[in-house]
Amino acid sequence: MDAKKINQIVLTAIKVVTVLVVALLIVIIAYIIGRGLPHMSLHFLFTESEAFLAGGGISTQLFDSFYILVLTLIIAAPLSLFAAIYLAFYAPQNKLTAFLRMVIEVLSSLPSIVVGLFTYLIFVVNFNFGFSLLAGAISLTIFNLPILTRNFEESLDDIDEAQMQGGLALGLSKWKTITSIILPAALPGLITGIILGAGRIFGEAAALIFTAGQSTSQVDFTNWNPFSSDSFLNIMRPAETLAVHIWKLNSEGLVQDATEVSAASATVLVLIVIIFNLGARALGANLRNKMMGDR
Amino acid sequence: MKDYDLTKKAIFTPDPENVIIDLKDVQVSYGPKHISKDVTMGFEKNKVTALIGASGSGKSTLLRSLNRLNDGIATVEGQILFHGQDINAKSANVYAVRQHIGMVFQKPNPFYKSVRKNILFGLQDQNLSRDQEDQILEESLRQAALWDEVKDSLTRSALALSGGQQQRLCIARALALKPEVILMDEPTSALDPLATAKIEETINTLKKEHTIIIVTHSMQQAGRIADNTAFFHKGLVLEYNHTSRLFTNPSLEITQDYLTGDFG
Numbered sequence: 001m002d003a004k005k006i007n008q009i010v011l012t013a014i015k016v017v018t019v020l021v022v023a024l025l026i027v028i029i030a031y032i033i034g035r036g037l038p039h040m041s042l043h044f045l046f047t048e049s050e051a052f053l054a055g056g057g058i059s060t061q062l063f064d065s066f067y068i069l070v071l072t073l074i075i076a077a078p079l080s081l082f083a084a085i086y087l088a089f090y091a092p093q094n095k096l097t098a099f100l101r102m103v104i105e106v107l108s109s110l111p112s113i114v115v116g117l118f119t120y121l122i123f124v125v126n127f128n129f130g131f132s133l134l135a136g137a138i139s140l141t142i143f144n145l146p147i148l149t150r151n152f153e154e155s156l157d158d159i160d161e162a163q164m165q166g167g168l169a170l171g172l173s174k175w176k177t178i179t180s181i182i183l184p185a186a187l188p189g190l191i192t193g194i195i196l197g198a199g200r201i202f203g204e205a206a207a208l209i210f211t212a213g214q215s216t217s218q219v220d221f222t223n224w225n226p227f228s229s230d231s232f233l234n235i236m237r238p239a240e241t242l243a244v245h246i247w248k249l250n251s252e253g254l255v256q257d258a259t260e261v262s263a264a265s266a267t268v269l270v271l272i273v274i275i276f277n278l279g280a281r282a283l284g285a286n287l288r289n290k291m292m293g294d295r
Numbered sequence: 296m297k298d299y300d301l302t303k304k305a306i307f308t309p310d311p312e313n314v315i316i317d318l319k320d321v322q323v324s325y326g327p328k329h330i331s332k333d334v335t336m337g338f339e340k341n342k343v344t345a346l347i348g349a350s351g352s353g354k355s356t357l358l359r360s361l362n363r364l365n366d367g368i369a370t371v372e373g374q375i376l377f378h379g380q381d382i383n384a385k386s387a388n389v390y391a392v393r394q395h396i397g398m399v400f401q402k403p404n405p406f407y408k409s410v411r412k413n414i415l416f417g418l419q420d421q422n423l424s425r426d427q428e429d430q431i432l433e434e435s436l437r438q439a440a441l442w443d444e445v446k447d448s449l450t451r452s453a454l455a456l457s458g459g460q461q462q463r464l465c466i467a468r469a470l471a472l473k474p475e476v477i478l479m480d481e482p483t484s485a486l487d488p489l490a491t492a493k494i495e496e497t498i499n500t501l502k503k504e505h506t507i508i509i510v511t512h513s514m515q516q517a518g519r520i521a522d523n524t525a526f527f528h529k530g531l532v533l534e535y536n537h538t539s540r541l542f543t544n545p546s547l548e549i550t551q552d553y554l555t556g557d558f559g
Contacts, residue, residue, distance in 0.1 A: 162404035166465070168364060170417035170472065171394035181416075185407035291407045292454045 029270060036267025039260040045268070049216060049245070054257035058265055060216045063232065064133070064239035068212060069201050071137035071235060076144055077194060083145070084152030089164075089178055108146030112207040115143045120210035131238040136212025143207050148197045155189025156182065188287035195280035199273045205243035213238030214248055242269050297552070305534045305546035306336055309523075315340040315476060315506050316361060316396075321373035321383075323356050323365065323530075330356045330369070332530040338476075338523075343498060343507045345517035345538065348527030349558070354510045357527075358478050361508065362396040363389045377476075396476040397469030402485050403461035405453035405468075410436075410445050413453045413464055417472045431471050439467035440497050459490025466497060470505075477501065479509040483516065495520050514554060518542055526550050 047057030083104075091097040119139035129135045159182050167177030183190070217237045218230055226233035240248065242265055249255070249262040314337035323331035331353040338344050346354040360371045363382065366389060375383040382392045394417070406413050414432050415423075423431070432449070436442040441463040445456070453464055462482060469477055479498075483491040498507055498520050511517050517524050518538060525535040526549075534541060534550045545551045552558045 160402075160404065162400055162402055163406065165364065165398075165400060166404040166406065166468075167416075169362065169393055169398040169400075170468070171390040171392075172417070173390065181406050291452055 029274075032263070032266050032270050036263040036265070039257075039264035040267055044261075044264055049261070050255055052254055052256065054255065056255060056257075056261065058242065058245065058261070058268065060219050061240055061242045061245045061265070062268065063219075063221075064212075064216070065202060065241040065243070067232075068133050068136050068140065068208070068239060068241055069198055071133060072140040072144065072201050073194065073198065075137060076141040076148055076197075079141070080145055080148035080152050081190070083149045084156055085178060087149070088153050088156040089174070089182075104146045104149060107142070108150075110143070112143050112204060113209075115139055116207040116210045118142070119207070124211055130236065131211065131213030132236045133212055133239045134235045136208045136239065136241075137235075139207045139211040140201050140204060143204065144197055144201055147200065148193065151193030151197060152190055155186045155193055158189055159185050185291070188284040188291070191287065192280045192284035195276050195283070199276040199280075202241075202276065203243050203269060203273055205241070205247050208241055208244050209247070212241065212244070214240055214244055216240045299528075299547075299549040301529065301531060301533070303547060304532070305536065305550075306532065307523075307536045309337050309339045311337070313339045313342075315378065316508075317374075317376040317379075319374040319376065321357065321360065321371065321375060323353070323360055323369050323371050325369045330530050331360070334373070334532050336525060336532055336535050338506060338508055340506050341502055341504070342522040343502050343509060343520050344523045344525065345521035346508065346510045346525050346527060347512075347514060347517050348553070350512075352527040353530035354525075354527045355480050358480055358508060358510050359398075361476075361478055362393045362398055363387075364393075364398065394472050395474050396478060397472060397474035398478045399462070399465050399469055399480070399482045401481045403458060403465050405456070405461050405464050408453060409450045410453050410456070410464065411449040414468050414471050416468065435467040435471040436464075438470050438497070438501065439463040440493060440500075441467055457490070459486050459493060462486060462490070462494060463497065466494070466501075470501075474505065476506045476508065479507060481510050481512060484512060491516075514542075526553060528553075 044057045045062060046059050047055075048059050049061065050056030087097070087101070091100070116139050119135055119142065123129045123135045123138055124131060163181055163185060164174075164177055167181045168174065172180070215238060217239070219232045219237070220230045221232045223231040224233065225231050226235065228234060229237065231237075246262050246265050246269065249258045249265070253262070255261060316338040318334050318336050318338075321331060321334040322329065334357055346358065348354050356365070356369065359365050360369075360383070361375060363371075365371055371383055373383065374381045377392070377396070381387065382396075406416060408416070411432060414435055415428055418428070418431065433442060433446075436445060441460060444460060445464075448455075453461065456464060462485075466477070466482075483494050486494065495516065498509070501507060502522075509517075509521065521538045523536065524538040524541045525532050526541070526545075527533070528549060534545060534547050536546075541550065542554060545554060549558075
């Protein structure tokens, strides 16, 4: 066979596979949204869930999903950023650094259920946290540190080495150059990295089942005292996120309209994750344009 | 390639009164790779000195040693005397050295900030008043012949400027610190002929108050702007003299061959 023909065949094969993958994604999303959308309404989004009767909503689950996401990012983002700065600018090229990178790789391939059980034993049981938003956030932090660190390191690496040289040549220290020149320049990439990580965190269930718990507590959205046990801000209260809620409804849901609530919840979850992904791109591109000054 | 006798050197010694940077037996190596060898030469104050030579001859590496930008990358041995003080010593204050000896790079590297912030970035620790800042801003941009082009867009991103403007911005940024010496590493190699001409013009006016050491690939450029020129080969500085002498009447055969293109 001549080179041209082989090229043609391989190219066609690649195209077919690509179309299949995209089609599969579209079918899955269309199926989820198609099933859930009819049951979605403002009432559904802003009403508390019911234990047995039909007609409940997902307000607390929705809030808790965002709240645990924010808590996770507050813990995980600074840690990952420091790790990424170290790896990108300070780590010497030696065996120890290579080992560190391998550890991060291994951590990123740990099954989330294992991370969840680990957090359960250490924090929930040993440190007496109980099922709580904080324990959930810690579990999600462990689970997401590797990917956030890698995202951050990549966006720092994207900044031209000449920026560092320029800062140093002005008599600035390396740390000052990193914080005042490189980080602002890398901001679009860093933000994109955070939002993409957020999408993963938002949809995670397994790491939360044993840490944040599987039941919604009675939450008072008018109580702003984070130390009060029924305040919506209390980080030591148990919480059930949207993803866990879906799992729960499907495995042991007692509510009459479990199927509908589950389908609508899945739709909300998928839509939010899609919004995160598209938003990350748009925001990143927007910031980049602003900095480049071609407004 | 012809066999040249690399032990033969023709290095002129400028009047010690006029020497601002004096190199004594400087060696630079990246790990086991010995890049610059036995460089001993003096740079004259308020003159433009060009470093020429083929790629890999060690001229950029040497240049980067003059304001300690090789720290952490390469090992630099020997003495680099700046006003008689060894700035290559461990005890030297690297940050102060870099404020006195500025640098402009091959590729323009404006920060992702406004024109104004770019220029004033190296001055933040000096607690200047707004008036003082404005004055330095205008002065530096005027010296780099960029003021007229950017005076109405000082708050716009520096990355929106053209390549030539960006490079003049980088020169202005270095000038804002009022350095005595400015190192330039092939500052025009990424620019078109018009932008290059403007930079060369700027260099000519800058030497009234600054000492300029420039690495260049272009012999024509060295001929146009440099008072003194040093020819590098395989990490050695082989010939160093007034540009007019070096170009018209080189002492070494290897220099002659390099200048006429009859090399390698």
